[in-house]
Amino acid sequence: MQRPPENDAAQAAVEVRGLRKQFGDKTAVAGIDLTIPRGSFYGLVGPNGAGKTTSLSMITGLLRPDAGTVTVAGYDVWQDPYEAKHRIGILPDGLRLFERLSARELLRYTGRLRELPAADTEARAEALLDVLGLAEAADKLVVDYSTGMRKKIGLAAALLHNPPVLFLDEPFESVDPVSAETIREVLRQYTASGSTVVFSSHVMELVSALCSHVAVMAGGRVVSAGTLDEVRAGRSLNDRFMELVGSRADKAKGGSLAWLGSSSG
């Protein structure tokens, strides 16, 4: 396969065309297109069940699409998986870790899988453990980690080989505010150097504060995508999101929950 021009600044970090996935008679992803520019901080937002995780799984080579193509740094994820996956870091939803390894051992193992020289793995692992506040727990088994600590060691493992594109599914879920700010700062530095972050989130304030670009998904489709300002169209991202996906608050105002609260018993 011909090597794509990796130094071509015009080349998108990720190109998705006609991506589709069906589970039985449920269309989870209905043929989406996305162009994710290099160096962007790209937020993928949408209500529960919109198809974000299914899309990210297909884009990163974890779930085979029914149709469509994905390229990362010019390499087709499904035709040329070795080259494409070499350029991907991923923190998936419901991350599975080797529970009986310590954080330090897990990073050593990741370094071997990523074919890094041992000295680079050691130096990078120490730096990541330190910055992410895991240095003191580095020799504890992962099974004893809290949910937030698991996210952080998962992030360290995703960053270890310094991939040009990083995919994160709900990276801030269960992470305390201090750690969240550290993660944001790590990711800001990473994108400032020309690398690309794609992450899914339900937290509009976070997406507004961090992202240069946003795609809004609903019902397996991309209903709006572009720069943050293009998608917001002069409003807050939250208001625009409600408009695009349809607020359900009116349902709650209806009479069907009149029994809820003010219990007399």
Ligand SMILES: Nc1ncnc2c1ncn2[C@@H]1O[C@H](COP(=O)(O)OP(=O)(O)OP(=O)(O)O)[C@@H](O)[C@H]1O
């Ligand atoms: N393995 C599966 N088998 C059957 N249906 C699935 C499967 N995975 C996802 N779905 C369905 O596909 C749709 C999209 O799910 P997905 O997890 O991609 O949404 P999401 O946007 O990530 O949601 P959330 O914000 O709740 O995590 C949902 O209706 C879900 O029930």
